[in-house]
Amino acid sequence: MTKKVDFYFDYGSPATYLAWTQIDKIIKNANAELNMIPMLLGGVFKETGNSSPAFIPAKSKWMNKDLKKHAEIYGVDYNSNSFFPINTLNLMRGAIAARKMNIFEKYSEAIFTGIWVKDVNLGDIPILQDYLNKNGIDTKELFSLVQSDEIKTSLIKNTAEAVEKGVFGAPTFIVNNELIFGQDRLEFLKLALK
Amino acid sequence: MTKKVDFYFDYGSPATYLAWTQIDKIIKNANAELNMIPMLLGGVFKETGNSSPAFIPAKSKWMNKDLKKHAEIYGVDYNSNSFFPINTLNLMRGAIAARKMNIFEKYSEAIFTGIWVKDVNLGDIPILQDYLNKNGIDTKELFSLVQSDEIKTSLIKNTAEAVEKGVFGAPTFIVNNELIFGQDRLEFLKLALK
Numbered sequence: 041m042t043k044k045v046d047f048y049f050d051y052g053s054p055a056t057y058l059a060w061t062q063i064d065k066i067i068k069n070a071n072a073e074l075n076m077i078p079m080l081l082g083g084v085f086k087e088t089g090n091s092s093p094a095f096i097p098a099k100s101k102w103m104n105k106d107l108k109k110h111a112e113i114y115g116v117d118y119n120s121n122s123f124f125p126i127n128t129l130n131l132m133r134g135a136i137a138a139r140k141m142n143i144f145e146k147y148s149e150a151i152f153t154g155i156w157v158k159d160v161n162l163g164d165i166p167i168l169q170d171y172l173n174k175n176g177i178d179t180k181e182l183f184s185l186v187q188s189d190e191i192k193t194s195l196i197k198n199t200a201e202a203v204e205k206g207v208f209g210a211p212t213f214i215v216n217n218e219l220i221f222g223q224d225r226l227e228f229l230k231l232a233l234k
Numbered sequence: 235m236t237k238k239v240d241f242y243f244d245y246g247s248p249a250t251y252l253a254w255t256q257i258d259k260i261i262k263n264a265n266a267e268l269n270m271i272p273m274l275l276g277g278v279f280k281e282t283g284n285s286s287p288a289f290i291p292a293k294s295k296w297m298n299k300d301l302k303k304h305a306e307i308y309g310v311d312y313n314s315n316s317f318f319p320i321n322t323l324n325l326m327r328g329a330i331a332a333r334k335m336n337i338f339e340k341y342s343e344a345i346f347t348g349i350w351v352k353d354v355n356l357g358d359i360p361i362l363q364d365y366l367n368k369n370g371i372d373t374k375e376l377f378s379l380v381q382s383d384e385i386k387t388s389l390i391k392n393t394a395e396a397v398e399k400g401v402f403g404a405p406t407f408i409v410n411n412e413l414i415f416g417q418d419r420l421e422f423l424k425l426a427l428k
Contacts, residue, residue: 088292096284098402102415109422208292221296224418228303 043233044073046214048202050081051135051148052128054107054120056211057156059223060148061116066226070233076148078135080128081210083199088208092125110223117157126155126163129195130186136194137185143177150175237427238267240408242396244275245329245342246322248301248314250405251350253417254342255310260420264427270342272329274322275404277393282402286319304417311351320349320357323389324380330388331379337371344369 047063049056067074085091093099104120111118131151138147154160154171162168169179185191202212206219213220215232241257243250261268279285287293298314305312325345332341348354348365356362363373379385396406400413407414409426 088290090290090293096282096402098282098397098400099284099415101400102402102413105413106415106419106422203292206292206295208290208296219296219299221293221300225300228300 042071042073043215044075045229045233046075046077048077048079048207048210048212048214050079050084050128050210051131051151051155051162052124052126053081053210054118054124054156055223057152058107058110058114058116058118059211059226060152061114062223062226066230066233070230072233076135076144077198077202078132078195079199079202079207079210080132080195082128083196084203084207084209087199087203090208094125117153119157119159121155121161122159123161123163126161128163130165130168131162133186133191133195134182136191136198137182138177140185140191141178141181146175147172147177147182150177236265236267237409238269239423239427240269240271242271242273242401242404242406242408244273244278244322244404245325245345245349245356246318246320247275247404248312248318248350249417251346252301252304252308252310252312253405253420254346255308256417256420260424260427264424266427270329270338271392271396272326272389273393273396273401273404274326274389276322277390278397278401278403281393281397284402288319311347313351313353315349316353317355317357320355322357324359324362325356327380327385327389328376330385330392331376331382332371334379334385335372335375340369341366341371341376344371 045067049060051057063074093103107118134147134151135144138144150172151162154162160167160171162171169183172179172182205214209221211223213229215229218232220229220232239261243254257268287297301312328341328345329338332338344366345356348356354361354365356365363377366373366376399408403415405417407423409423412426414423414426
C-alpha cells in the first residue's frame with residue numbers, strides 16, 4: 041500500500057526550504073505519495089507557545105551555520121534572507137490559491153527559491169507581484185483568490201488541524217500518525233516510509 | 235596534532251545524557267581529547283533568552299519519542315525522568331567537586347544513569363546522598379566541597395564562559411572554535427574531528 045506523507049510547511053522557514061529540496065527524491069525512492077499542506081507557522085507558534093529559534097541570537101547564529109552545512113551536504117543553494125522573518129500570510133494563502141490554479145509546484149518553487157536562494161523580500165506585495173510575474177505566474181487571478189474568504193478560511197483550517205495533530209514547528213511530516221519534526225530528521229522520515 | 239573537544243554539559247538534559255553515551259567511542263576513534271565542562275543549563279537559558287523545549291507541550295511530546303528513537307539506534311537504555319525538570323545546581327557543583335576528588339567519571343556515570351535510566355529524583359538532597367553512597371561515592375567530602383566558595387565560583391565561571399563562547403543549550407561541543415549543538419549533530423562532531 042502506498043504510504044502518504046503529510047508535509048506541513050511554511051515558505052518562511054529555512055529548514056522547510058531545505059527539506060523541500062530533498063522531499064521529491066525521498067518520495068520517489070519510497071514510492072510514496074506527497075501531500076503538501078500549507079499552514080501559517082506564526083499561527084502554529086502562537087497556539088503552541090513555541091517560537092522561532094531565530095529570535096535567540098546565539099541559537100540563530102549557530103542555526104545559520106548549521107543550515108549552510110546541511111545545504112552543502114544536500115548540494116543545494118541556500119542563502120539566509122536579509123528580510124527575515126518574512127510575513128508569510130499572503131504567501132501561504134497564495135499556496136492554496138496556486139493549487140486551485142493548478143500551478144502549485146511552479147508557485148512553490150518560485151517562492152521557496154525567491155526567499156532562500158535569491159534573497160527577495162517576498163513579504164512586500166509589489167515586490168511579490170513583480171517577482172511572480174517575472175516567473176510566469178498570473179498574479180491577477182492569484183491575488184484575487186488570495187483575498188477570497190474561501191482561501192482565508194482554508195489556511196486557518198489547515199493551521200488549526202496541524203496544531204490538533206501535534207505540529208509545533210516546520211517542517212513537520214506525518215506518516216501513519218507518526219509525527220516527524222525537522223529537516224534534520226529526514227532519515228527518520230525514510231525509515232517511516234520503509 | 236590531537237584535537238580537543240570541549241563538551242559543555244548539564245546532567246539534567248536528556249539529549250546530553252544520550253550524547254554522553256556516545257562520546258567515548260567518538261573521542262577514541264578520532265584519537266581526540268575530551269574536556270567535559272560542567273555548566274548550569276538554567277543559567278545559560280537565562281543569559282541567552284533560550285528555554286527548554288520541554289516547556290512546549292507539543293514539542294516535549296515529540297522530543298520524548300525522538301530521544302527514545304535515538305536511544306534505540308545507539309543501543310543504550312533511556313527513560314524519561316518523572317521528576318523532570320530536576321534542579322541541577324548541586325549536581326553540577328558536584329561534578330566540579332568530583333573532579334577534585336578524582337572520581338569525575340564514576341560520579342558522572344552515577345548521576346547520568348540515575349536520572350536518565352533509573353528515574354531517581356536526584357534534585358532531592360537526601361535521595362542524592364543515599365544514591366551516591368550506594369554507588370560507592372563518599373558524600374561527606376563531596377557535599378563539603380559542593381558548599382565551598384571555590385566550587386560555587388567555578389560553576390558560575392564555566393557557565394559565563396560557555397555563554398561567551400556562544401553556547402545556548404546542551405549538549406554543546408566546541409572543536410577548534412567550531413560550535414556544534416545537539417546530540418543529533420554527532421555526525422558533525424565526527425567531521426570536525428577528521
